Amino acid sequence: MSLLEVEDLKVTYGTDDGRVHAVNGVSFTIEDGINYGLAGESGSGKSTAAEAIIGLLPDNAQVDATAVRFDGVDLLELSANERQDILWERIAYIPQSAMDSLDPAMTCSAQIRQAIQKHRLVSKSNARSRAHELFEMVGLDPGRIDDYPHEFSGGMRQRVTIAMALALDPDLIIADEPTTGLDVIVQDKIVDTILDIQAQIDSSLLLITHDIGVIAETCDELSLLYGGKVMEQGSVDNMLINPVNPYTMGLKNSFPTVDETDETPVSIPGSPPDLTEEPASCVFVDRCAFATEECENSHPAFVELPNRNQRSACHHAKKAAQMRHEATDPGT
Ligand code: ATP
Ligand code: MG
Numbered sequence: 001m002s003l004l005e006v007e008d009l010k011v012t013y014g015t016d017d018g019r020v021h022a023v024n025g026v027s028f029t030i031e032d033g034i035n036y037g038l039a040g041e042s043g044s045g046k047s048t049a050a051e052a053i054i055g056l057l058p059d060n061a062q063v064d065a066t067a068v069r070f071d072g073v074d075l076l077e078l079s080a081n082e083r084q085d086i087l088w089e090r091i092a093y094i095p096q097s098a099m100d101s102l103d104p105a106m107t108c109s110a111q112i113r114q115a116i117q118k119h120r121l122v123s124k125s126n127a128r129s130r131a132h133e134l135f136e137m138v139g140l141d142p143g144r145i146d147d148y149p150h151e152f153s154g155g156m157r158q159r160v161t162i163a164m165a166l167a168l169d170p171d172l173i174i175a176d177e178p179t180t181g182l183d184v185i186v187q188d189k190i191v192d193t194i195l196d197i198q199a200q201i202d203s204s205l206l207l208i209t210h211d212i213g214v215i216a217e218t219c220d221e222l223s224l225l226y227g228g229k230v231m232e233q234g235s236v237d238n239m240l241i242n243p244v245n246p247y248t249m250g251l252k253n254s255f256p257t258v259d260e261t262d263e264t265p266v267s268i269p270g271s272p273p274d275l276t277e278e279p280a281s282c283v284f285v286d287r288c289a290f291a292t293e294e295c296e297n298s299h300p301a302f303v304e305l306p307n308r309n310q311r312s313a314c315h316h317a318k319k320a321a322q323m324r325h326e327a328t329d330p331g332t
Helices: 047-053 081-088 108-117 124-137 152-163 184-201 212-218 238-241 246-253 293-297 316-330
Strands: 001-017 017-032 036-037 061-066 069-072 091-094 172-176 204-209 220-226 227-233 300-306 310-313
Touching: 001 047, 001 204, 017 036, 017 047, 017 204, 017 227, 036 047, 036 212, 036 310, 047 061, 047 091, 047 172, 047 204, 069 316, 081 091, 081 238, 091 152, 108 124, 108 152, 124 152, 124 184, 152 172, 152 184, 184 204, 184 212, 212 238, 220 238, 220 246, 227 238, 227 246, 238 246, 246 300, 310 316
Parallel strands: 036 204, 036 220, 091 172, 172 204
Antiparallel strands: 001 017, 001 061, 001 069, 220 227, 227 310, 300 310
């Protein structure tokens, strides 16, 4: 069953330089029990898409979508209060830089208690014992629930924000760059903690990151954003082993791999598109090594690859898939 269905989501921001088309026709579906990745480089629209789903966009944003359905209910048709209730009861949101936005003047237990008591009628002592339990779940010493955020390291503060988000046993966890700003070993531990907890509370995950390595470790499916559009989407295994979109291919090459140490990472030349213009061409055209005249004239629709749970927005998707097929199976 589909837990979250995002259909043709568009978000623009009003700015002095014109309207920024931050998310431009994004669609994806998260089935129940799936770990879903939303990836792309800085400015590709990942956080904007998450904030649109949650309903936490700033006032200069304008949202348009066919639907944003959670468990069959269109969130865009709910009042702000109804949506907030769903958000707290069923969707846990760990915003980007969450660990830096903990209240420095409140102990961690008080912040967790507040998060619980705002939405549930529970006594102070029950909320406190829940905070204790949550600290244990995220691998923190429950004896430290009355410490202040500054008494913890960055990785530990991130665990506190995860504990807060999990307070009400959500069905979906949306985590925006939960590992950014942490050193590599701590990043791994945070990823393991999220996966552990998810298994314990049986929730789905929408993981937002620019780090393809983290996606490969944690996610079943992926949408790769560029310039506010989904370039390629589908099974992580298929996309990362046999990408057919030039952007996915470029991104895969621009990250060092753990197992293939002799592969030198190559970054994609050029810079991201100007989002104040509605794109008349493929958004990746200026940086694409395979671009043809067709790519200058229109942004491509999705091409579905048969039996692969993989679709690519590229005018040359079919040809790329055929070439990959011939390379892996030269007998055909
Ligand atoms: P990052 O990896 O850096 O977090 P992102 O993929 O999350 O990037 P967004 O933060 O969603 O990207 O931004 C998408 C685009 O929208 C960018 O061009 C950004 O400058 C623009 N943008 C984001 N927030 C606002 C805002 N409040 N007002 C105007 N433009 C904005
Ligand atoms: Mg972001």
